[in-house]
Amino acid sequence: MNEVEPLKTLSQIYTEVNRISHSTRINLSDQIVADIYANAAQIANEVVVRNPFSASCDWDARVDSILTSRLLGYPVMILLLGLVFWITLQGANIPSEMLATVLFGLEGKMSAWLLQVGAPDWLNGVLVLGMYKTLAWVVAVMLPPMAIFFPLFTLLEDLGYLPRVAFNLDNLFKKARSCGKQALTMCMGFGCNAAGVTSCRIIDSPRERLIAVLTNNFVPCNGRFPTLLAMATIFVAGGLASSAQMIVATAVITGLVLIGIGVTFLTSWCLSRTILQGEVSALILELPPYRRPQIGAVIYRSIIDRTIFVLMRAVVVAAPAGALIWILGNVQIGQLSIIGHLAHWLNPFGQLIGLDGFILLAFILGFPANEIVLPILIMSYLAVGQMTEFQSLEELRRLLVTNGWTWLTAVNMMLFSLLHWPCATTLLTVFKETKSFKWTFMAFLLPTTIAITVCFSVAQLVRSLGLV
Amino acid sequence: MDIKLFTGHKNRPHVVALAGNPNVGKSTIFNALTGLRQHTGNWPGKTVNNARGTFSYKNKSFLLVDLPGTYSLLARSVEEEIARDFICFGQPDLTIVVLAASSLERNLNLALQVLEITPRVVICVNLLDEAKKNNIYVDLEGLSKRLGVPAIGTVARTGQGLDELLEAVAARIEDPGTNQPRQVVYSQEVEEIVAFLIPQVQRLVGTAINPRWLALRLLDSDRAFIEKIVQHFNPQLCIGTSSEISFDQHLEAVI
Structure with missing residues (x-):
């Protein structure tokens, strides 16, 4: 073997192959594929037995004719989405209040115990009023909706509904010149945007993958869901009777998610006509048969993998953030606390886009994880104001109104939460996936610009019409 | 991947690759065998990386590698390239090719391509329950005879047939046989x-x-x-x- 000149041998073979391929009438690689198919067909014919006499079960096809029909596909999709949110809202309400009662009840006991053993006031402040209170909020607000939403979502995934969603949305994505698989990465984003960004690997074309990565943030992850749920329940539907309240809140959340999906399409459309131009690649998507979900696996995966995982992440971020907020809220410089100064400084811009300084500050401090935005906001209002005791959503509403909130503030808070910059974990994932500072920065800049523009327009429009 | 780390070592685990079309239940089989909770989901293409897990059977340890689902090994996409390169360069001791009983013809394309690379293959015909619901039956013995490698029927979700699969895998690694498996006959x-x-x-x-x-x-x-x-x-x-x-x-x- 070593006597021949190796490189020459390889290139000789190439020359030979080239000569052969040019001299044949047929396209050799096509012929190879066709031959493999023919072999497979032959074997399958010999070993597969179909029973033609019993009525064939085409129940999959019948379900698909509804779920993926032109007329009913979208309404069914929106209804299912609404149903999931409604069950989540309805189910999470009572456990949330129970958790809040228990956890905040412990707060007083902890303080009393600390003071009894002679701990200084500031230690009690940092540990109990800062850390513990924020943790209690995160758990009480986040745990119940996640423990309901995730299993429901995983159930749909297991049933095989997601590929149908992709099938339905494929046409729209094609119009936006992006990949139909983006519907799947979008769905993953509902769980966690970082996971959504990672899942963009299933898209082959680098151009379409980038579009999917940059727009993944526009579906609200579960870190933002609790904020949206709380806003929708206590503010938009606050004045209504409780059953109507749930339906209105559900409609609001569903509408928000649809806005997020709409922005995804628009942004994809714009990107593929400006900085990410190119042709659409064809998508072959197999609609898998519907399968009975494995209940055990659904529960395990949604509770352990998702709920606990996300909650733990939130807790890890929330504890130090809570302590920091307490310190910032209690260290006075001049007449105001540090939080007061920061919020005061941010306030003009906040007001311009229909928010206020505290809300902006909460979003900025919530950069490590979106889960803690609402707790931070509450803590900072509490740190400045005098009110220290509240355990129900109604009291939260009163707290917000005292701080000058209107329905416009709540709406803009939801819009900003839906559209604003991705959390640190997601940006880090974008960097890992793209290995480019430019695109990571883009993933920050794009949503931020959109969030500010949308909130500004809504605020100005509503104010100029004199609606608030 | 530290496959090289194991080579030459006497008690190295047997490396077993898991190949198959998208959404035929590879991850379910992977989880059932390794006890790991690799995320499964009823949509094609969700396994992007090669997930790895270990299990032991009859005092032998195995390293199972879950390849991304592909329709072929012609490297037309990233997944196909990953799967092909692993079977070709990773030199697994055995490759389990998972086929869906309900769409055997399309799935066989992949099996035939794997058999062109290596004879160290066990065929696993999964989703027998789904096929049965659609009145489709697969002659496993006939399939095994035609392909020249063992073919085992399974319902991975209930665990049916997995013991036989393990048995066949262990036996095939022990004695790969001398018969050349079925090769594609080209024009x-x-x-x-x-x-x-x-x-x-x-x-x-x-x-x-x-x-x-x-x-x-x-x-x-x-x-x-x-x-x-x-x-x-x-x-x-x-x-x-x-x-x-x-x-x-x-x-x-x-x-």
Whole structure:
């Protein structure tokens, strides 16, 4: 073997192959594929037995004719989405209040115990009023909706509904010149945007993958869901009777998610006509048969993998953030606390886009994880104001109104939460996936610009019409 | 992937790759065998990486690698490239090709392509329950006879047939047999060219890899891949060629 000149041998073979391929009438690689198919067909014919006499079960096809029909596909999709949110809202309400009662009840006991053993006031402040209170909020607000939403979502995934969603949305994505698989990465984003960004690997074309990565943030992850749920329940539907309240809140959340999906399409459309131009690649998507979900696996995966995982992440971020907020809220410089100064400084811009300084500050401090935005906001209002005791959503509403909130503030808070910059974990994932500072920065800049523009327009429009 | 780490070691685990079309239940089988909770979901393409897990059977330890689902090994997409490169370079002790009983014909394309690379294969016909619901039955014995490798029927979600699968895997690793498994019969024109190329290809890579398969890849005009192969199995032949990264780096990038 070593006597021949190796490189020459390889290139000789190439020359030979080239000569052969040019001299044949047929396209050799096509012929190879066709031959493999023919072999497979032959074997399958010999070993597969179909029973033609019993009525064939085409129940999959019948379900698909509804779920993926032109007329009913979208309404069914929106209804299912609404149903999931409604069950989540309805189910999470009572456990949330129970958790809040228990956890905040412990707060007083902890303080009393600390003071009894002679701990200084500031230690009690940092540990109990800062850390513990924020943790209690995160758990009480986040745990119940996640423990309901995730299993429901995983159930749909297991049933095989997601590929149908992709099938339905494929046409729209094609119009936006992006990949139909983006519907799947979008769905993953509902769980966690970082996971959504990672899942963009299933898209082959680098151009379409980038579009999917940059727009993944526009579906609200579960870190933002609790904020949206709380806003929708206590503010938009606050004045209504409780059953109507749930339906209105559900409609609001569903509408928000649809806005997020709409922005995804628009942004994809714009990107593929400006900085990410190119042709659409064809998508072959197999609609898998519907399968009975494995209940055990659904529960395990949604509770352990998702709920606990996300909650733990939130807790890890929330504890130090809570302590920091307490310190910032209690260290006075001049007449105001540090939080007061920061919020005061941010306030003009906040007001311009229909928010206020505290809300902006909460979003900025919530950069490590979106889960803690609402707790931070509450803590900072509490740190400045005098009110220290509240355990129900109604009291939260009163707290917000005292701080000058209107329905416009709540709406803009939801819009900003839906559209604003991705959390640190997601940006880090974008960097890992793209290995480019430019695109990571883009993933920050794009949503931020959109969030500010949308909130500004809504605020100005509503104010100029004199609606608030 | 530290496959190299294991080679030469007496008690190294047997490396078993899990290949198959998207959404035929590879991850379910993976979880059932390894006890790991690899995320499964009823949509094609959700396994992007090669997930790995270990299990033992009859005092032997196994390292199971869950390859991304692919329809073929022609490397038309990233998934196909990952799966092909692992079966080709990773040199697993065995590859389980999972086929969906309900769409056997399309799934067989992949099985035939794997059999062109290596005879160390066990076929697993999964989703028997789904096929039965649609009144489709698969003659497993006939399939095994035609392909020249064991074929085991399973319903991975309930665990049915998994013991037989493990038994077949262990036995096949122990004794790969001498029979050449079923090779794709190509049309005359292709066969003639392949017959002409085989001796030349053999000079390049010896017997390390099925020369027939490599000759076919030459016709696919996948040049980068041919160079990769030649470099891997006969490194001194490629000194000075375009690809400078070492195989280890490459494998790391692949896995």
